Amino acid sequence: MSKLSDDAGGMADHQQQYKGNLLDSVFGAIDLGAIVLDSEHRVVLWNTWMTRHAQIPADAVLGRNLFELFPELRGKRVEAAITQALGNNFPSLLSQTLNKSPFPLYSNAAAAARAERMQQALAVTPLAVPGAARHCMIQINDVSIAVGREKLLRDQALVLRTQTFSDGLTGIANRRHFDVAMEKEWRRARRLGASLSLLMIDIDYFKAYNDHYGHQRGDECLTQVASALSAMLHRSTDVLARYGGEEFVMILPDTDAVQAFQMAESIRSRIMALHIPHAQAGGDAKQITISIGIATLTAAQADDITDLIGAADRALYAAKRSGRNRVVAQALV
Amino acid sequence: MFNLSELEHDALVEIFNIGVGKAAAAMSAIVNEAVTMSVPSISFLNRANAAQMLSGEQYGERICGISQHYDGAFQTEAILMFPEDKSLEIVRLMVGEAVPLDELTEMEQEAMSEIGNIILNSCVGTLANIFERELHGSLPVYHVGTSDEILTASGSPADTVVLMLHIDFVLEAHQIHGYVAFILDVSALHDLTEQIDLYLARVMGPA
């Protein structure tokens, strides 16, 4: 029992204590929740983060059964994960996406006051403890910020998607949307051997309207016409889009030439019925009118999209040439 | 190629069906909907053939894989695989949100990782329990890539055998086909076969 060996023993103890204190500090300082349970589900470690965010101090939970402390966890994923860890020696991941907020934890005092739980991502891992039956550790991460950020990104993406496909002024579909929809309906009509009609709609003497009444009134007129046209669509597959400055296009799937003509005539009358005054209109009716060109694809034909659009365009041109405020149908040749 | 007897094969298929059945029950509890899963068949392939089978026509280019490493009584890399768009479908069905395909976010990757964790732990856990053996597992790792990339991600040598499970996943009238691959080297295959035979001996009982 020399002084030397005493010192050696003392030094080993000192190092153990230092290590122990160090680990305690680390455990208290880490920015995530750490709960350790023994094989009987009793809490044996509850770090500072848990105390802060659950607003429950360690001495209130140590030695207590986790499911008595948090009965809502029984029969759910957390319990299954603890069983996997203690029983099978397997770790489990509990994503925020599927589990949201299993524990009653709050990011800060303000959130606690609102009873707004923290969004949590958990990992439950087995812990081998020498001299004791297997324990398990529950690690909890606060992912509220990440979730908030993702929601923001998603909302922005939604807005972007809507903007990409709708016309800024009138709110109806834009040219880009028309291109996509046209492609889709074309393929469908070809595949099913169904008929497909296209209406090219142009406001008569619109430049003169803009020049006379000003651009703001011009915009209002466009919006009003778009609105009226929109109200005339009666099937979910019908598409109305702004094609150009004062030009609109309507895609009417499963509509033959006769039906398309009837539809076009109703539209023409409807716009007349708006009675939007146009002092500088070229024709007799000193009001806003429209000309419509129709082209219909039938099962028999094997043309491509540009042929259909071209035919509708030519029909519209013919309507303009022959006096405006009328409907002309062009046969696909 | 490695072959099991009919009885050994049957035992393995039944064990995995129990494993995915339990996983389905766990997933059903998460979504509050009926979920069923089954393993209609299994096969042993070398890695090249496994990669080829996975990247067949219906699978397209990108596959989502969730892998976990297991060791102890035997060692294996287990990987749950679905074509990328199917894995997104599963996540959306589980999460209940209608998010467009090209907006897979990190949070959804985490959901898929959890689904992989549930299914793989259930399969391997059932195996371990029925064989009365202890294993140790790792947390899930998420991969996206070609079948070849995913199967080689764990760095196993080329002469490993892949035990491939066909998985049928059914939720809300959606039926999705996927795979679970177990990468096994020679000694792992030996361990596995030994365990199956010990189990069969117990099951058959005294003659």
Added chain:
Amino acid sequence: MDDIKTVLVVDDSRVSRLMTRQYILSKHANWLVVEAGTGEEALDKVATLVPDLVLIDVNMPGMGGVAAAEQLRKLLPSTPISLLTANVQAATRQRAAEIGVGFMEKPITDERITLLIAPLEA
């Protein structure tokens, strides 16, 4: 010497059927265990034999365990019938209750077989 009972075991897994047979015979060596590999086969069997107990695996190709159990319940109104499945969830319990059959969780163990054959021992 107890009475001879007949148990019909329906499961597409041969190992599963063997295991069930083993557990039952180890408790009652004189009982008769009849096997069927599919729901259809099970219905064939009951045309010529009346079992005292039916154990059916849910996860089978073809008709499936639930449909088979439903049919068997009509043919055998008072026979104990149990569905066996690893996938025990709310829908399972509900369906079993609707059909009027019991269910038991898989994997098949000695304890679970003991519970399943209990009605025959009463």
